[in-house]
Amino acid sequence: MPWHYNNKLRSSEEVASNPSILLKLSELAVASAEAETKWQLAYQLGSLSNQKEQAEAILLHFVTDADEYVSRRALLALGVLESSQAEKLAVRAWDTGYEYQRIATLSVLRDTESAKLAEYVTKALKDGREYLVQNAHEVEGT
Structure with a gap:
């Protein structure tokens, strides 16, 4: 077969x-x-x-x-x-406004050791959605 x-x-x-x-x-x-x-x-x-x-x-x-x-x-x-494309694509994913795309953005910025991570953690905390905020705290602690 x-x-x-x-x-x-x-x-x-x-x-x-x-x-x-x-x-x-x-x-x-x-x-x-x-x-x-x-x-x-x-x-x-x-x-x-x-x-x-x-x-x-x-x-x-x-x-x-x-x-x-x-x-x-x-x-x-x-x-x-x-x-090398990950950071740019992560920012684009953030801009969709979808919570899980934003969570992925935080993970990608952490994994690539992006200088933009702190900026997006702050944005996530301001966004206020429960799971996004939880993930922001997790990536902040790494």
Whole structure:
């Protein structure tokens, strides 16, 4: 039986154990409407520091996905990879106004050791939404 990237027989962890398969499936998933598949692949791509350029190129497609969760998972993975694009994309995510995009912004700015972190922690505290404020306090303590 041929394997297809949405096949439930393999978990994302199994795919992640083989970077070349992960990269190939991720490339194929870019054009897919399968948000469930894409966010899991985006999450796993964040672990490919040895193939950073290839992973980053795919994540830059995922970060513009219409599905908010796919976009957010891709942004977080770009932060983990310390992508040169991460800070700019994190600021753009903040500007959406969505609480969870803002939480992701804080994580990315922390992961990339951005000079903008303190500014966005202050903005998060002023925003006042419960989970955003909790995350602001967490990143502030790191």
